[in-house]
Amino acid sequence: MAGTTEVVRLNVNGDTREVGVPTHYTLLETLRYVLALTGSKQGCDKGDCGACTVLLDGVPTLSCITPVWEAEGKSVTTVEGLAGPSGPHPLQDEFDLNGAAQCGFCTPGILCSAAALLERTGTPTRDEIKEALAGNLCRCTGYTKIYDAIEAAAERMSAAG
Amino acid sequence: MGTIRDMIAPFDFFQPATVDDALALLSEHGDDAWVLAGGLDSFDWFKDRIKRPKVVVDLGVIESLSAISESGDGLEIGAMASLTSIVNHARIRADYPLLTTAAEHVATPQIRNQGTLGGNVSQDTRCWYYRSGWPCYRAGGNTCYAAAPQAMNREHCILGASRCVAVSPSDTAPALFALDATMVVRHGRRERVIDAEDFFIGPSTDITRMTILEAGDLLTSIRIPAQWAGARVYYEKVRDRGSWDFALESVAAAFRMDGDMVADARVVVNGVAPYPVRLEAVERSIIGSRASEDLAIGAGEVAIQGVRSLRHNDYKVPMMRNLVKRAVRSVVA
Numbered sequence: 001m002a003g004t005t006e007v008v009r010l011n012v013n014g015d016t017r018e019v020g021v022p023t024h025y026t027l028l029e030t031l032r033y034v035l036a037l038t039g040s041k042q043g044c045d046k047g048d049c050g051a052c053t054v055l056l057d058g059v060p061t062l063s064c065i066t067p068v069w070e071a072e073g074k075s076v077t078t079v080e081g082l083a084g085p086s087g088p089h090p091l092q093d094e095f096d097l098n099g100a101a102q103c104g105f106c107t108p109g110i111l112c113s114a115a116a117l118l119e120r121t122g123t124p125t126r127d128e129i130k131e132a133l134a135g136n137l138c139r140c141t142g143y144t145k146i147y148d149a150i151e152a153a154a155e156r157m158s159a160a161g
Numbered sequence: 162m163g164t165i166r167d168m169i170a171p172f173d174f175f176q177p178a179t180v181d182d183a184l185a186l187l188s189e190h191g192d193d194a195w196v197l198a199g200g201l202d203s204f205d206w207f208k209d210r211i212k213r214p215k216v217v218v219d220l221g222v223i224e225s226l227s228a229i230s231e232s233g234d235g236l237e238i239g240a241m242a243s244l245t246s247i248v249n250h251a252r253i254r255a256d257y258p259l260l261t262t263a264a265e266h267v268a269t270p271q272i273r274n275q276g277t278l279g280g281n282v283s284q285d286t287r288c289w290y291y292r293s294g295w296p297c298y299r300a301g302g303n304t305c306y307a308a309a310p311q312a313m314n315r316e317h318c319i320l321g322a323s324r325c326v327a328v329s330p331s332d333t334a335p336a337l338f339a340l341d342a343t344m345v346v347r348h349g350r351r352e353r354v355i356d357a358e359d360f361f362i363g364p365s366t367d368i369t370r371m372t373i374l375e376a377g378d379l380l381t382s383i384r385i386p387a388q389w390a391g392a393r394v395y396y397e398k399v400r401d402r403g404s405w406d407f408a409l410e411s412v413a414a415a416f417r418m419d420g421d422m423v424a425d426a427r428v429v430v431n432g433v434a435p436y437p438v439r440l441e442a443v444e445r446s447i448i449g450s451r452a453s454e455d456l457a458i459g460a461g462e463v464a465i466q467g468v469r470s471l472r473h474n475d476y477k478v479p480m481m482r483n484l485v486k487r488a489v490r491s492v493v494a
Contacts, residue, residue: 023174024217026204045168046208047201053271062271065204067197069176070221113270134405135269 008068012037013081027071028052028063031078039079039108043137050136053109054078060113060135079108082115090153090160091115100149102140110136114150122158126151169204170213176222183218184347184379190216192376197221198241198280201272206285211294226381227277229253234387237345240279240380244333245270247278257385259394259413263336266398268405279380281333282344282360283372286435287407288317288327298324298368308471315473316409319481321434323365326471328432332398334361335413335429335437340389345382346374354384361436371435389415389427395488399432399480408432410477412484416492423447423456428488430464433481440464443485452492461486 005020012035019034028045031037031054040063043051047065054063055077056070082089091114094100101107110133117124117132124132129150130143138146172195177183187194195214197203198221206212220226226241229250236252247253247264254261267273267281286292286299288307296302307314308326317326338357346353360373374380393416400406410432417425426444431437446463450456464485465478 022171024169024171024207026169029168046205047272047275050269050271059274060271061274062200065200066275067174067200067217067219067221069174070219132270135271 008072010035010068010071010076011074012076013078014075021068025068026064027054027061027066027068027076030068031063031076037078037080041105041108043105043109048137049106050109050113051106053112053136055112055116058116058119060116060132062135077112077115079111082111089115090156091118091150094149094153094156095146098145098149098152100141100145106136106138106140110138110146114153117150118154118157123154124150169207170210172207172214173216174219175216176219178222180223180225180347180379180381183220183223184349184377186216186218187377187379188349190218194218194376196379198283199243199272199276201268201276202280202284205292209292209294211292226279232384235390236385238278238383238385240382241277242279244273244276244278244281248273256387256390257340259336259340259389259392259396259415260333260385262394262396263333263398263411263413266396266408266411267332272405278333278383281331282337282383283374283380284330285371286327287330288325289313291327299327299364301369310472312471313473314471315476316407316432317471317474318434319468319470319474319477320438321363321365321436322469323363323368325364325368325435327364327435329361329371329434329436330407331431331437332408332411335411335431336396337383337385338429338437338439339394339413339415339427340385341427342386343384344380345384347379347381348377357437358439363435389417392417393492395491397484397487399484410480410484412488414488414491418452418492421451421494423450423452423492428460428464428485430481430484433468433477440485442466443489447489452489452494454490454493457486457489457493460489 010017041051043049045064047062052064057074193215195217197217197219226239228239244264290306291299295306318328344355344360395414398408398411412430414428428440428443443460443463461482465482
């Protein structure tokens with residue numbers, strides 16, 4: 001029946017969450033309005049702006065156009081899950097130190113795209129950073145400080161081994 | 162807890178585990194069913210509440226549909242293979258770089274991660290009158306708002322119009338067409354293998370569809386024959402900005418050279434018609450001739466025979482001429 005609620009079982013930021021959701025819900029609606037994880041933003045809500053980007057099994061994914069059921073059996077990482085037990089992710093630190101966020105609305109999606117990039121390659125070139133962020137729109141910063149912050153985080157992470 | 166923003170009209174959601182299960186659902190629900198692949202095109206329609214399917218059949222968990230495998234001496238690419246997996250596929254890059262390049266030009270990293278080859282070739286047009294829910298011919302109404310005297314039709318077609326002037330938005334379709342790819346379509350137990358020429362249809366065939374796919378049909382894979390493996394290729398996509406966007410126009414071409422002579426060629430343009438257009442007259446004009454600047458210039462002139470621009474898209478004519486010229490120029494020694 002359309003409009004019915006069913007139970008979805010998700011692994012979000014390392015926690016298993018079992019919640020009831022309407023069958024037509026997206027992953028983003030579930031994160032924000034059922035699990036109260038409001039870090040992932042509802043921007044254009046149509047897959048254009050990248051503000052809703054989360055990592056599904058480490059792959060940058062637009063949660064606003066992903067049916068929540070497609071996240072079952074995969075690990076979901078949102079911006080809330082980037083920090084480790086010892087503190088913020090180096091990207092988060094460097095965004096702070098470099099002034100890479102202004103209004104901040106695009107930041108959670110950009111952090112997720114950047115985290116996936118740094119998983120893939122420890123020392124990305126600026127062109128690789130630009131390409132990795134091509135699906136994340138920022139209307140404030142002009143991107144330069146974002147690129148600076150990602151380069152600084154990459155250096156810090158490779159120095160730390 | 163934030164405010165509930167329930168954007169989408171409710172639907173039943175199915176994730177069949179096999180192609181047969183998917184076909185059974187499509188057969189059971191007929192016109193009420195919507196096939197969901199990567200979701201970019203689908204969710205745009207759903208969230209505007211313009212398309213309100215009762216049943217959504219998500220192909221996302223049918224593993225066999227995302228396989229890329231050898232097929233005879235060519236390749237068979239599952240309809241649900243992501244564009245990223247195509248970009249990263251070594252054999253495709255080695256033998257069919259035209260497809261690699263076209264897939265690389267689709268949208269953004271996230272969209273290529275989610276977007277599929279089958280979805281990319283099956284997606285609906287982006288004519289904004291139609292996408293905004295205007296009751297145009299394509300939507301079952303009785304006028305074309307994009308061809309009206311005051312219409313904004315900068316992105317619309319210069320070829321193949323028949324009441325509707327929308328264009329095909331696919332980046333991979335012209336590349337697949339140029340590689341003589343075929344589409345494998347299942348309907349119940351029946352399987353058809355359809356040439357690109359017949360898969361992409363214009364409004365004179367059916368004004369409500371971009372492809373031959375009808376209710377109950379499922380595009381399961383796309384086959385690329387070996388014929389164009391290792392060929393000289395050219396791909397160019399023109400868009401309004403350096404970042405991602407749909408194409409204003411694109412060209413995909415493949416050439417077999419015999420020394421400096423063009424032995425065989427495929428030249429396909431998109432963004433000019435409601436379907437990707439193979440320019441056979443252009444191909445005839447260059448096959449058997451020595452590749453030269455003059456040949457390229459001539460090919461560009463042949464390409465634009467018969468085009469007819471709308472009020473705001475005159476620019477598409479020289480753009481098409483120049484894209485074809487550049488494609489042919491790419492094989493000039």
